[in-house]
Amino acid sequence: MRTFSEDARRNKVALICYLITISIISVAYLLEVVKHNKTFGYFMICFFTMWIPGALTIMLYKANRDSELLRYLIMVGFAVAWAYMLFTATNNLVFTYALVLMIALTAYADMKFAVINTTLFNVINIGSVIFVALTKGLTNDDIVSAEIQILLLILCGIFNILTAKIGAALNDEKMKEIEEEKKETDELLERIMNVSGQITDGIENVTVRMHALDDAMGRACTAMEEVRTGSSESAESVQTQMIMTEEIQNRIDEVSHHASAIVDSVMETRDAVALGSENMNNLEKEVEASKVYSDKAASELHELEGYTEQMQTIVELINNVADQTSLLALNASIEAARAGEAGRGFAVVATEISNLANQTQGATDDIQTLISNINAKLEDVSKAINTFIENSEKQQDVAMQTVESLGTIQTDTSSIEHNAEGLTVAVNRLSDANKKIVESIQNISAIMEEVSAHSNETYESSEENTATVDEVMHIVEGLSQQANSLKQS
Numbered sequence: 001m002r003t004f005s006e007d008a009r010r011n012k013v014a015l016i017c018y019l020i021t022i023s024i025i026s027v028a029y030l031l032e033v034v035k036h037n038k039t040f041g042y043f044m045i046c047f048f049t050m051w052i053p054g055a056l057t058i059m060l061y062k063a064n065r066d067s068e069l070l071r072y073l074i075m076v077g078f079a080v081a082w083a084y085m086l087f088t089a090t091n092n093l094v095f096t097y098a099l100v101l102m103i104a105l106t107a108y109a110d111m112k113f114a115v116i117n118t119t120l121f122n123v124i125n126i127g128s129v130i131f132v133a134l135t136k137g138l139t140n141d142d143i144v145s146a147e148i149q150i151l152l153l154i155l156c157g158i159f160n161i162l163t164a165k166i167g168a169a170l171n172d173e174k175m176k177e178i179e180e181e182k183k184e185t186d187e188l189l190e191r192i193m194n195v196s197g198q199i200t201d202g203i204e205n206v207t208v209r210m211h212a213l214d215d216a217m218g219r220a221c222t223a224m225e226e227v228r229t230g231s232s233e234s235a236e237s238v239q240t241q242m243i244m245t246e247e248i249q250n251r252i253d254e255v256s257h258h259a260s261a262i263v264d265s266v267m268e269t270r271d272a273v274a275l276g277s278e279n280m281n282n283l284e285k286e287v288e289a290s291k292v293y294s295d296k297a298a299s300e301l302h303e304l305e306g307y308t309e310q311m312q313t314i315v316e317l318i319n320n321v322a323d324q325t326s327l328l329a330l331n332a333s334i335e336a337a338r339a340g341e342a343g344r345g346f347a348v349v350a351t352e353i354s355n356l357a358n359q360t361q362g363a364t365d366d367i368q369t370l371i372s373n374i375n376a377k378l379e380d381v382s383k384a385i386n387t388f389i390e391n392s393e394k395q396q397d398v399a400m401q402t403v404e405s406l407g408t409i410q411t412d413t414s415s416i417e418h419n420a421e422g423l424t425v426a427v428n429r430l431s432d433a434n435k436k437i438v439e440s441i442q443n444i445s446a447i448m449e450e451v452s453a454h455s456n457e458t459y460e461s462s463e464e465n466t467a468t469v470d471e472v473m474h475i476v477e478g479l480s481q482q483a484n485s486l487k488q489s
Contacts, residue, residue: 311371
């Protein structure tokens, strides 16, 4: 869009008014020619005296819209044509043409130009009145008209000067206001530029921090993914361990059942030995019966050996489970350390599991010792019974030896009973410890599920935070570009 300066707009208004005025005057004089009130030659002189300056003003305006010379060309060009018409007119109302142009020229609001304009037109006007008075003479009515003509043009000139003066004063005030506003605008722009610089610096700092936050969120997402994977693996391990622990409990129940059977068998053996002692006086008569009881004792000892072998297998299984429990506790402690604050409770449970695994290991060692004692005693009993069977045919000769052997059997049987009772106590302790392990594993499983759930929630939150960080970085980059653009502007 093309913009105009203030001088260009004033020149445009004055030129339009000037062209309209001479156009109307030209049309009016052409009508006078048509009505035969004026000659065509007179019309052409008036026409050229008006339009030659008019054409020059048009060319000057096109060449330089801000030209100060344009106003003087309009004034002088019109004054020449108006003076010719005024000095040659038959009607003194021709002087009113100048009033129209003087009003149009007030658009310049120039005191100096208004004085020149008023002086020029009034000099021409007074000169025309003097010229008419000297050449044609003036009647009383002409003198009144001449007085009105002179006074009206003088008043119009004075008003033109006053208007220009007021307009100039207003323009000066307006210019002062514009200067003050410009000064305030410059100060405001300077403050805006300072603030823009601060905003740019702040946005750059925010951008750096947002990039750092983005990297941290990426690392957090990676860590949470590892925690989530580790939690899932730990949960699977805990489930596997729980299954194995339940199997251990079943084995412990079997050991308890076999231990009860051992106690019962030992009690039966003790009763049989007691009965053999009572019947030693009737040994000769009861040889066959002793042999039966000896065979029964051998069978019971063989069964006891089988039980002890089964107990040995169970103890080995318990040792394996204890080792796996210790390994699980170690893995749980590692996962708790990786989980940080959220895994503190998990670490306590892992420590408790490790302690329980150690207790289990100690209990199995006790059981192993008891089983070894039982085996040793069973070997002694087995030897005694075998000796008793081998020498049954010599019962009468070695009766005293048999009594002594039965005493040894009785003593060993009491020891076996004692060891069997210890085995029962150890099995019960092992059962209690295993139950605690089951409870701990259940707690671990619940904690692992909770940790896994929190890990998933944290991972999802981290992904949402990463997306938010990306959006904020995009907004910050847009603000940074706008701030830089403002700063460059």
